[in-house]
Amino acid sequence: MRELTVDLGDRSYPIYIGSGLMAKAGDTFLKHGLPIKSPILLVTDSAVVDLHADKLEASLAHAGYRVTTAVVPSGEASKSLEMLDELIGAALEAGLDRKSTVVALGGGVVGDLAGFVAASFMRGVRFVQVPTTVLAHDSSVGGKVAVNHRLAKNIIGAFHQPEFVLYDLDTLATLPIREVRAGLSEVIKHGLIWKAEFVEWCDDNADRLLALDPDALGYALYEGCLVKSIVVSRDERENDLRAILNLGHTIGHALEAVAGYGELVHGEAIAIGMVGSARLAAQFGYSPDIASETERIFRKFGLPVRFPSELSTDDIMDAMMHDKKFAEGSMTFVVPTAIGSVEIRKDVPSTWVREIVDGLRDC
Amino acid sequence: MRELTVDLGDRSYPIYIGSGLMAKAGDTFLKHGLPIKSPILLVTDSAVVDLHADKLEASLAHAGYRVTTAVVPSGEASKSLEMLDELIGAALEAGLDRKSTVVALGGGVVGDLAGFVAASFMRGVRFVQVPTTVLAHDSSVGGKVAVNHRLAKNIIGAFHQPEFVLYDLDTLATLPIREVRAGLSEVIKHGLIWKAEFVEWCDDNADRLLALDPDALGYALYEGCLVKSIVVSRDERENDLRAILNLGHTIGHALEAVAGYGELVHGEAIAIGMVGSARLAAQFGYSPDIASETERIFRKFGLPVRFPSELSTDDIMDAMMHDKKFAEGSMTFVVPTAIGSVEIRKDVPSTWVREIVDGLRDC
Ligand SMILES: NC(=O)c1ccc[n+]([C@@H]2O[C@H](COP(=O)([O-])OP(=O)(O)OC[C@H]3O[C@@H](n4cnc5c(N)ncnc54)[C@H](O)[C@@H]3O)[C@@H](O)[C@H]2O)c1
Ligand SMILES: NC(=O)c1ccc[n+]([C@@H]2O[C@H](COP(=O)([O-])OP(=O)(O)OC[C@H]3O[C@@H](n4cnc5c(N)ncnc54)[C@H](O)[C@@H]3O)[C@@H](O)[C@H]2O)c1
Ligand SMILES: [Zn+2]
Ligand SMILES: [Zn+2]
Numbered sequence: 211m212r213e214l215t216v217d218l219g220d221r222s223y224p225i226y227i228g229s230g231l232m233a234k235a236g237d238t239f240l241k242h243g244l245p246i247k248s249p250i251l252l253v254t255d256s257a258v259v260d261l262h263a264d265k266l267e268a269s270l271a272h273a274g275y276r277v278t279t280a281v282v283p284s285g286e287a288s289k290s291l292e293m294l295d296e297l298i299g300a301a302l303e304a305g306l307d308r309k310s311t312v313v314a315l316g317g318g319v320v321g322d323l324a325g326f327v328a329a330s331f332m333r334g335v336r337f338v339q340v341p342t343t344v345l346a347h348d349s350s351v352g353g354k355v356a357v358n359h360r361l362a363k364n365i366i367g368a369f370h371q372p373e374f375v376l377y378d379l380d381t382l383a384t385l386p387i388r389e390v391r392a393g394l395s396e397v398i399k400h401g402l403i404w405k406a407e408f409v410e411w412c413d414d415n416a417d418r419l420l421a422l423d424p425d426a427l428g429y430a431l432y433e434g435c436l437v438k439s440i441v442v443s444r445d446e447r448e449n450d451l452r453a454i455l456n457l458g459h460t461i462g463h464a465l466e467a468v469a470g471y472g473e474l475v476h477g478e479a480i481a482i483g484m485v486g487s488a489r490l491a492a493q494f495g496y497s498p499d500i501a502s503e504t505e506r507i508f509r510k511f512g513l514p515v516r517f518p519s520e521l522s523t524d525d526i527m528d529a530m531m532h533d534k535k536f537a538e539g540s541m542t543f544v545v546p547t548a549i550g551s552v553e554i555r556k557d558v559p560s561t562w563v564r565e566i567v568d569g570l571r572d573c
Numbered sequence: 574m575r576e577l578t579v580d581l582g583d584r585s586y587p588i589y590i591g592s593g594l595m596a597k598a599g600d601t602f603l604k605h606g607l608p609i610k611s612p613i614l615l616v617t618d619s620a621v622v623d624l625h626a627d628k629l630e631a632s633l634a635h636a637g638y639r640v641t642t643a644v645v646p647s648g649e650a651s652k653s654l655e656m657l658d659e660l661i662g663a664a665l666e667a668g669l670d671r672k673s674t675v676v677a678l679g680g681g682v683v684g685d686l687a688g689f690v691a692a693s694f695m696r697g698v699r700f701v702q703v704p705t706t707v708l709a710h711d712s713s714v715g716g717k718v719a720v721n722h723r724l725a726k727n728i729i730g731a732f733h734q735p736e737f738v739l740y741d742l743d744t745l746a747t748l749p750i751r752e753v754r755a756g757l758s759e760v761i762k763h764g765l766i767w768k769a770e771f772v773e774w775c776d777d778n779a780d781r782l783l784a785l786d787p788d789a790l791g792y793a794l795y796e797g798c799l800v801k802s803i804v805v806s807r808d809e810r811e812n813d814l815r816a817i818l819n820l821g822h823t824i825g826h827a828l829e830a831v832a833g834y835g836e837l838v839h840g841e842a843i844a845i846g847m848v849g850s851a852r853l854a855a856q857f858g859y860s861p862d863i864a865s866e867t868e869r870i871f872r873k874f875g876l877p878v879r880f881p882s883e884l885s886t887d888d889i890m891d892a893m894m895h896d897k898k899f900a901e902g903s904m905t906f907v908v909p910t911a912i913g914s915v916e917i918r919k920d921v922p923s924t925w926v927r928e929i930v931d932g933l934r935d936c
Contacts, residue, residue, distance in 0.1 A: 333731055
C-alpha cells in the first residue's frame, strides 16, 4: 500500500492507494475515529453499486457501522441540486447526525456530489472518498466539491476536505477502457505541469498502465495525487498557482461543450487541449518538440489528439470566450515551457488560439 | 452610529448599527475594499423591495457598483433549493465572478438564503448583510446560512461570515408591529441567557422599543448582537456553549411545527418556550420568580406566553422528540438559573416537560 498526505494544515488528510483496501475499510474508519454510533450515508451510482458496494458495506458493517446506501444514476447529470435534495432526504431518513460520515463510492461525479452533501448537510459533516475511476485521483485531492447549474458546471459548491481517501485499485478492473485512458490523460497532465521524469515514466510504462498492472497503476496514481497535492497545498483556494492544473482545460472545456457532453469524455477533450497548449508554446518561442512529444505520448495511450471534423472553429472560440469572459483580443492560457513545466500567460492573442484550434481538427 | 466587532480571528467582521446607514452604503462597500469591477447581486424579498431597495441600489450605483437585484417571494418558503437554483442563475446572468459580492437586504429569510448563495456560488464569494427586521439581529451574527429541506429546517447550509453588517434602523419603521415584537423576543432572550442588567433595561424601555425609538432600538440591537457575538466567538461551530442560544427553542420549535408555521411566528413561539424553560428552572430548585419575571416581561412586550388551546400536548411532545431524538425518558434543555444566566441540563425528565407544556396551554 502507498500512502501520501495532502498537506493542508489542520485539514490535512491521507490518501491510501493499494489493492484490497476496501475489505479493510471498516478498520480504517475506526482508526480515523469515525464514530460507530452515528449512521453513515454511502453514496454511489447505478453502475458502481452492483460491482463494488457489497464489499464496502460488508466491511463497514463488520466494524460495527450502520450504513445506508443511496444510489444515484450514473453520469454527469447527477451532479444537480435535485440529487442534492434527494440525498439530504436520504441522510435525514437514515438518521444521520452531526457526527455522521458521508462516503462517496464512485468516480468524480459521485465524489463531487456526495462531497457537497457532506459539506452542506447540517452545515458540514465528515466525508470519506472511495474513488473507483482513474480520473477520480484528481477529484480526490483538493477538496473541491460541487454540483452543476443549468448555466454552468461546478458552479454551486464548497471546499470540503475528506477525512481520508481510500483508493482501492481492485475497483478499477471493472472500469471501461475508455474511462481508463481518459483518466490517464489527467495523470499525464500532472506530469506535464510539474515533473518531466514522471512523464517519461508514463511513456515507458504505457502498456502496463493500460493493462491495469496494479503496481504501475498504484505508482502512477500516487504520483498524480502527489503533484496535485503539492499544488493544492500551496494554494488551497485557487488564488494563483492552482490555475496550472488547468493545462489543456480551456480548449478542452470548449470542445466538451461544443461536441455535446458525452461525445468527447473529459480526459479526451483535455488531451486535445494539451496538444493545443503545447503548440501555443511554440508560438511563444519554446521548442516545437514539446508539442510533438505531447502528441506522441497521448497517441501511445490511445487518446485522441484531434477533434471531430464536424465541430466549427467559431463555435469552439465562442465557447471559450463565453466560458472565461476574456478581454478583447487577449486570452489567458497555461502554456508549457518544456515537458514538465508550465507558465500562465495572460497575453495570448486570440488569433493564435484560433489558428491552433483550426489545426487540431481531424481531417 | 454604533459599531461592534464579531470576533472570529481572520473571519472577524463589524456590525454597524444606526440611522441613515443605507444612504452611505456605497462608501462602506468601498471602505471595505469590495471591488467595483465585479458585479453585485442584491437579494431581497417581495415585501422589502418596494420599501427599501431603491435607496441601497442608488447608494451602491453612486459609488460605482453595478448592481443586479433579485427578488424572492416574502416568507420562509423561499429558503429552498429551488430558490438557490434561481439565484445562482441570476448571479450567472448578472456576470458575477469570484470577486463579486452577494448582498442580503431583508429579514432572516433573505439573510439565510442569500448567505447560502454567497457560500456556494463558485465555492464562496463575499457576502454583506443589510438586515431589515429586528429578528435579523440574530441571524446577522454567527455566519450560519442555510435553506430548508422538505423534512427539516435549516438542514442544508454552511458557515459563511459576512464582510460586514449594515443595520439601518430606518428600515425597521415599515416592519409590521407583530414582527417587531417577535424580534424583540429574541433580543430579550440574549439578555436572559447572559446579562441581567440588559433584561432590566429592556423592561424599563419597553415602550420606547415598541415605538421604535431609534436610540433605544439601536442600543437594544447592539446589546443583542453583542451577547450573540460573545457566545459565537467562543464557539463558532456550535460544539458546546453556542447551545445556550437555544433557550426556549426546544418547546418553541415544537409549537411552531404543531401550530403550523405562520400561526405562531418564531419569536412568539420561543417566548412561550422561554416561559416553559423558566418553569423547568423551578423544578430544578431555582427561584420560581424566574418564571414569573420572564412571563411578566414578555407580556409587557405584547408577546404570547401561552399557546392556542387547540394544540395537543401529545403532538407537541412528539414534535420535540422527533426534532431532537431524545434518549428515552430524559431530555436536554437550556434552563435559567437566574435572570441573565442559564445552564444546559441533559437530565430533564420528559414527565416534567409534559406537565409544563400542559400548563402553557391558553384556557
Ligand atoms: N473535484 C475536483 O477537483 C474534480 C477534478 C476533476 C474532475 N472532477 C469531476 O469528476 C467528474 C468526472 O469524473 P469521472 O470520470 O470519474 O466520472 P464518473 O464518476 O461519471 O465515472 C465515469 C463512468 O464510469 C462509471 N464507473 C465509475 N467507476 C466504475 C468502475 N469501477 N467500474 C465500472 N464503471 C465505473 C461511472 O458510473 C460513469 O459512468 C466530473 O464531474 C468532473 O467535474 C472533479
Ligand atoms: N442564521 C441564523 O443564525 C438565524 C438566526 C435566527 C433566525 N434565522 C432565520 O431567520 C428567519 C426569520 O427571520 P425574520 O423574522 O427576519 O423573517 P423574514 O425574513 O421572513 O421577515 C419577516 C417578514 O417581514 C417582512 N419584512 C422584512 N423586513 C421588512 C421591513 N423592513 N418592512 C416591512 N416588512 C419587512 C418579510 O417580507 C417577511 O414577511 C427564519 O428563517 C430563521 O430560520 C436565522
Ligand atoms: Zn480535468
Ligand atoms: Zn430563534
